[in-house]
Amino acid sequence: MTAPFFLAKGLTGGAYIGTEAAGALTLHLTKTAAYCTGDLLSVRVLLLGAALTPATLAGAWAGKRLVTRISDQLFVRLVEAGLVISGLLFLAGL
Secondary structure: OOHHHHHHOOOOHHHHHHHHHHHHHHHHHHHHHHHHHOOOOOHHHHHHHHHHHHHHHHHHHHHHHHHOOOOHHHHHHHHHHHHHHHHHHHHHOO
């Protein structure tokens, strides 16, 4: 949802990803606090989250390496292509 706004502001590469990550972190911390308050987090859910952490870190590492090697123009095109594909999948009901 935020991608078009960040691209419109001219964010690319590391600035785009960092801004997106800061927004996601804020959102997830808020949701986690709300879930804890509502007693909706179980030990099983926390363990599953911890189990996914290595894959998340590996993806972030690989993504950073990729972003530093591509041009800003290609970065914007890839993000826009992802948005178009996501929109089409949404419209298709997938």
